[in-house]
Amino acid sequence: MTPIVAFDSVTKRFPGVVALADVSFDLAPGECHAICGENGAGKSTLMKILSGVITDYEGEIRVRGTPVRFTGTRDAERAGIAIIHQELNLVEQLSAAANIFLGRERRTPLGLLDDSAMIREAGELLAGLECPIDPRVAAGTLRVGDQQLVEIAKALSLRTDILIMDEPTSALTEAEVARLERVIARLRAQGTSILSISHKMDEVFRLADRITVLRDGRHVRSVERAATTPREVTGWMVGREIADHDFHGSRQRGARLLEIRDLTVPWPEHPRGYRLRDVSLDLHAGEILGVAGLMGAGRTELLETIFGVLPPSWTGSIRLEGRPVRFSHPREACAARIAMVTEDRKRLGLFPDLDVAANISLCSLAATLRGGLVNRSREEDLVAGPIRSTGVKTPGPHAAITGLSGGNQQKCIISRWLLTQPRVLLLDDPTRGIDVGAKADLYHLIDRLCREGLGVILTSSELPELLTLADRIIVLAEGRLTAELSRAEATEQRIMEAATAS
Amino acid sequence: MTPSGPALGGWLPPRTELALLAAIVVVFVGTGWLDPNGTYFNSWAESRDIILRNTALLGIIALGAAVVIIAGGIDLSAGSMVAFSATTCALILTLCADADDRRLVTVGPVGIALAVGGAMLSGLLVGTLHTWLITSIRLPPFVATLATLVGLRSFARAMCLYVTRTRWGSESQQINVNTPFFAWLKEHNVWITTATFLGLAVVTWIVLSRTVLGRHLYALGGNEQAARLSGIRTENVKWFAYCFSSLTAALAGIFLMADSSVAQPGQLARGYELNAIAAAVVGGCSLQGGVGTVSGTVLGALFLRVVIDAVSKLIKASADVYEGMIVGIIVALAVTLTQFGQLARTGRALFPGTRGLAAIPTIATFAALLATMGAANVEGLAGRTGLLGLAVGVAVLGLLGAVRWMEGRRSP
Secondary structure, three states: OOOOEEEEEEEEEEOOEEEEEEEEEEEOOOOEEEEEOOOOOOHHHHHHHHOOOOOOOEEEEEEOOEEEOOOOHHHHHHOOEEEEOOOOOOOOOOEHHHHHOOOOOOEOOOOOEOHHHHHHHHHHHHHOOOOOOOOOOEHHHOOHHHHHHHHHHHHHHOOOOEEEEEOOOOOOOHHHHHHHHHHHHHHHHOOOEEEEEOOOHHHHHHHOOEEEEEEOOEEEEEEEHHHOOHHHHHHHHHOOOOOOOOOOOOOOOOOEEEEEEEEEEEEOOOOOEEEEEEEEEEEEOOOEEEEEEOOOOOHHHHHHHHOOOOOOOOEEEEEEOOEEOOOOOHHHHHHOOEEEEOOOHHHHHOOOOOEHHHHHHHHHHHHHEEOOEEOHHHHHHHHHHHHHHHOOOOOOOOOEHHHOOHHHHHHHHHHHHHOOOOOEEEEEOOOOOOOHHHHHHHHHHHHHHHHOOOEEEEEOOOHHHHHHHOOEEEEEEOOEEEEEEEOOOOOHHHHHHHHOOO | OOOOOHHHOOOOOOHHHHHHHHHHHHHHHHHHHHOOOOHHHHOHHHHHHHHHHHHHHHHHHHHHHHHHHHOOOOOOOHHHHHHHHHHHHHHHHHHHOOOOOOOOOOOOHHHHHHHHHHHHHHHHHHHHHHHHHHHHOOOOHHHHHHHHHHHHHHHHHHHHHHHHHHHHOOOOOOEEOOOHHHHHHHHOHHHHHHHHHHHHHHHHHHHHHHOHHHHHHHHHHHOHHHHHHOOOOHHHHHHHHHHHHHHHHHHHHHHHHHHHOEEOOOOOOOOHHHHHHHHHHHOOOOOOOOOOOHHHHHHHHHHHHHHHHHHHHHOOOOHHHHHHHHHHHHHHHHHHHHHHHHHHHHOOOOOOHHHHHHHHHHHHHHHHHHHHHHHOOOOOOHHHHHHHHHHHHHHHHHHHHHHHHHHHHHOO
C-alpha cells in the first residue's frame, strides 16, 4: 500500500544548528504513528514542516505518493493535513463555533456571516466527538479537554485525513484522556491517519501502531509497537538506558516542619464554594510528600495557600515548626524560609529578559548589595554556588536564560530558591515539559536536597514521578483529601481510585 | 471577564449598554433639574444641537478607535490625523482657488471633490504607514502611532507654511475656508454630522458583527497567534483596522474644518485621540483586545459628551478646562465598576495596607480642591468656597476611612 505520507531525507538547518538531519520514514493510511524524542530532538520541527508552518527545508515529502511542497498552513490544509498544537490556539473571546470555522467562515448569499449554519454544524461535529457543549459558549470558558476537542472539530471541519497532534494529553484529566482515546479510535476507523507526538510511554504503547524515535534531529528507528518495550524506546530517545534508581533507601525523616489541620480555602465565585476543604497533612524534614490529583483537584491551590499567594481567607490552621502562621504575601513565607517553585515555568517563573545570574539572585538581592547598589561581582559569586550545586549547564552567569534547555531553566529557578535557604520547598509540577534525561537529573537533585534536610512537597501530573520520589503521597479530589498512602501502599491504581473518588 | 457582543454568535445581555443608557438618562435629567438657568428647558433646541454635534464628532473618531482596540492595537494619532486631514483639505482648496483668493470662495465643485477626496486619501496613507511600521518594522502600535501623533501635526503645519508661501507669497499658520459648500456644511452641521455618525456606526456594526472581516478583527485581538495559525492574514486585518481608524479621523477633520471655517493645524483637535479611546473604553472595549461593541462605543461617546455638557451647565466655567478631568474620572470609574463585581466576589480590599492608607488622604485632598474650585463657579456660594471644600474633604476622608475600617474588621 502507498504510504499516505512519506518523508524522504528531510533536513532542516537553522542558523548554527541542524534541527533535522536526513530524516526518512512513512505513515500508513489509517495508522496511528507516535513520534517520540526528547525536547529538541526535532519532533516539532518535523511536524511544522508537514503542516506547512516551515516552508524552507531540504529533502522531499510525498503525500499519497505525490511530492508536495507546502507554501503555508492553508496549502497543507487543502492536502488534508491539520495540526493540533500543544498550546491550544483558540481565540478565547470567540464562541466554540466561531473558532471551529475561523478563517473559513460560512456565509449567507449576501456575504454576511451565517452564524446559525456554523452553530448547527459545530454542534454536530462536537456531538460526534462526545463533547456535549453549547457551540455558542466562549471558548475561553471551556475546560482544557473540551477546548482540545473544539480544535479537533476544527480539524475535522476541514475534511482532514492526516491529523497531527502535539502532546495531546499533556493537560488532560484521566477521563478526558480516555475520551480522547475513544475519539482517536473512531477517527482511525474512519480512515484518518494520526501522527502523535508524546512523551508518555504508557499512552504511546496504548495508542500507536508504530513508533518512530528521533534523537538530536536524527531518525533513530521506526518500529512496530509489538516489537518493542517502553524501556527500549526510552533508551533510544536518550541514547542510554535510564537506570532505575532507588531514591528512598536511606532517607532520614527528621522533625515535623509543617502541620496543617482542617484547611479550608473558600472559592466564592465557583459553584463548589471551596478550593480545598478540611485538608490535613504533616511534613517532616528530610522527606518528600507527594500530592497527587487530577487537574482542578486543588494541588496548586494547596501550595499557594501555604506560600501566601492566595488571599489569607482560609480557615483551619497551618503551623510551621509549631508556630501558627498565616501568610498574606509570598514575601512573608520567604522570610519564614519557605520556598515555592511554581508550575508553568514560562509564565510564572522565568524572567526571559534577565540573564541567568539575575534570574537566580532575584529573591536574595540583599546579599549582593554593596553601598546600597547591586554589585555584579558579588552577584556572580553568590550565584556561582547554586549553579554548581544544582548542575546548571550554562555558558556563564550572564548568558540569556532563554538559551537554556527547560531542565536547566528549572534548575535556575530551584537555585533561586535555594539561595533563600529554605526549610520547606514547595515544588509544583517541576518536571512539566522537561525531557526524559533532564528529568532524571532533577530527580537526583530533589532527592539530594531532601537528604540535606529540606522538607519537600511535590506535586506532579505524572504518577510514576510521585511513586519514584515521594515517601508519602496524599491524594486530592475536588478539593478534598481522599487518601494518604505510604510508599509501600501506593500504586498507580490506588492513587487513581482516590483521585477519582467523590 | 464576560465577553459580550454579537461576535459570539449567541445573544448575551449587553450589560454595559444598559448601564450606559441608564447613566445617560440620569445625568441628563439630573442636569435639567439642577441647572439654575434651566438651559435644557429654556433653550432645548440649542442644547440638543450642541450635544448631538459634539457626540457625533467624538463618536466618528471613537468608532475608529474601537475597531483598532478590538483588533488588539491602539491608535494614538487620531487628533493629529484630524489636523492633518483638515489641513490637506484646506490646502487643496487653496490650490484650486484663484491665486489671490485667500477666503477660498472661488473653488468649484471639482476642487471641492478633490479636497474632500484628498483628505480621505490622507487617512488611507497614514493608516497604511501605521500598518507598515507595525507589521514590517515591528514597532509596537503604541510607539508607531505615538510617533505620528507628534509628527503629523508638525508635518501639517510645515505643509501649511509651504503651500501658502508658494501660492500666496506670504506664509500663514492657518487657512480660512469660506467656500460656499463648507459654509453650507457648517450651517447644517448638526444633522449632517449626526447622520454621518449614525450611518458610519451602522456600517461598522455590520462589519464587526456580521462579516468575516469583523470576525477576524475579534480573533486577531483575542489571540493573534491562533488567528494566524487559522490561516488569517493578520497583517491585512491590521491594515484594515488602522486605515479605518485614520479614515474616521480624516472624516472628522473635514467636519471640524467646516465647523470653524478655518484649518489651523497647530491647535485643531488636540487631545481628541484620548477622548476617542476613552469613549471606546467606557463603552466596553478592552484594551487587551478582542472585546468591544459598536453600540457600547456609541453610548460611551454620548455619555462622555452628556457629562461634559452637564458640568458646563452646572459650573459656570468654560467646559474645556474641566473636560480632561471629567474624562479621566469617568474612565477610571467605568473600568472600576466593570471590575467591581469581581472585587466584591473575591473579597479583595479597596484600601489594603500602607498603600491603601496613603490613598485615602490623597483622594480626599483632590476631592476637597475640586469642591473648592467648583463651588467658586456656583452662584450664592462665593465667599464660602474654602469652607465647602474643607467639608467635602473631611467627608470623603471619613467615608473612605470607614470603608477601610470595615475592610479591616471583615478580613482577619
